[in-house]
Amino acid sequence: MKAVTLGPAYPMRGGVASFNESFSCMLIEHRWEVLNISYSSRFPRFLFPMKIPLEPGIRPMKLEIEPLIHAGNPLTWVRVVSRIGKFNASVIIVHYWSPWLAPCLGFILGRLFRKTKGSIRMVAVLHQVKKERSPVKNLLNRYFLKKCHGFLIMSRTILKELEESSINRPTRFVPHPVYRVFGEKVDKKEARAFLKLDPDEPLILFFGIVRPYKGLNILLQAMAAEEVRKLSLRLIVAGEFFEGKEGYEKMIRSLKLENHVILMDEFIPTSEVKYYFCAADLIIQPYLEASQSGITQIAYQFERPMLVTDVGGLKETVPHEKVGYVSPVDPAAIARYIVDFYVNHREEEFVKNLAVEKKRFDWENMYAGLVGLLEEMG
Secondary structure, three states: OEEEEEOOOOOOOOHHHHHHHHHHHHHHHOOOEEEEEEEEEOOOOOOOOOOOOOOOOOOOOOOOEEEEEEOOOHHHHHHHHHHHHHHOOOEEEEEEOOHHHHHHHHHHHHHHHHHHOOOOEEEEEEOOOOOOOOHHHHHHHHHHHHOOOEEEEOOHHHHHHHHHOOOOOOEEEOOOOOOOOOOOOOOHHHHHHHHOOOOOOOEEEEEOOEOHHHOHHHHHHHHOOHHHHOOOOEEEEEOOEOOOOHHHHHHHHHOOOOOOEEEEOOOOOHHHHHHHHHHOOEEEEOOOOOOOOHHHHHHHHOOOOEEEEOOOOHHHHOOEOOOEEEEOOOHHHHHHHHHHHHHOOOHHHHHHHHHHHHHHHOHHHHHHHHHHHHHHHO
């Protein structure tokens, strides 16, 4: 089988790029011939004001990656159609998460459909497709979705969002698999030594790009609770600040948390992700909204207990008080669970359960879902 994946890949960075690389490796392991067509540019600077555009490190050796798509340049879209035609793929797999990508991806799929007279099956892996406040964004989502023949969904929240769009296509729900690109688990003491952290202090982690909907302000309020202060724990915030960190720094000062919070306003390279997760006792996602999150699956990969909020698809993947906690979006509730974790020594129990629970998120389930979807599409 020959397949083309359309989505970010090395040296592009971020969760979708990591997922695309893992997905492509899955296909290669099943003896598919895979061409990754990635982006030379995804978004204008005003939409994605990050400091470092590319992932450092070594290119994944298994993957054939061609960064041909400029989302704002239609001439590149035409070239992508031509390249796919020369590759003679029978399946196109598109990673979709933003309506701003709909014009280029919808154009490519539409042109391919006409050029091949519908012989290529077109599958979208929907990382996000929520109903937007902006009518323009909703129109863009619908434009793209209508070009697809089938959908792979990784959270029931996204499945519901798709159903609300009233676009009926063959669909498979498969839980988001555990990532494969971040290396093997390391000992906590080794991880902390690498990061130059105290080997014994209580340590919690907030990981990834810091955006308002991810609720870091809620977590800081929980950190300021008297019962949490008594734990003498430290919070690492590891990831770039999408809209600047000044407001958070001011909040940290006002709550007198300067000695309890480390802000690492930088992109964490793939090769170093394991050290942050393995150094932490507890991974916290205090999100205000979410369709799904790859952070949860990184925590599963490294068997790290989690605290997530009761929003979107997060609660689907974290059995409450088995591998972590599902908390209301409330600083007092988050504080109570942090205290419970440390006072009642939950880590060993949760880690044991994580080793069992993460088997639900195997890539073989994703492959079976894809094959079943293609069979249904005909």
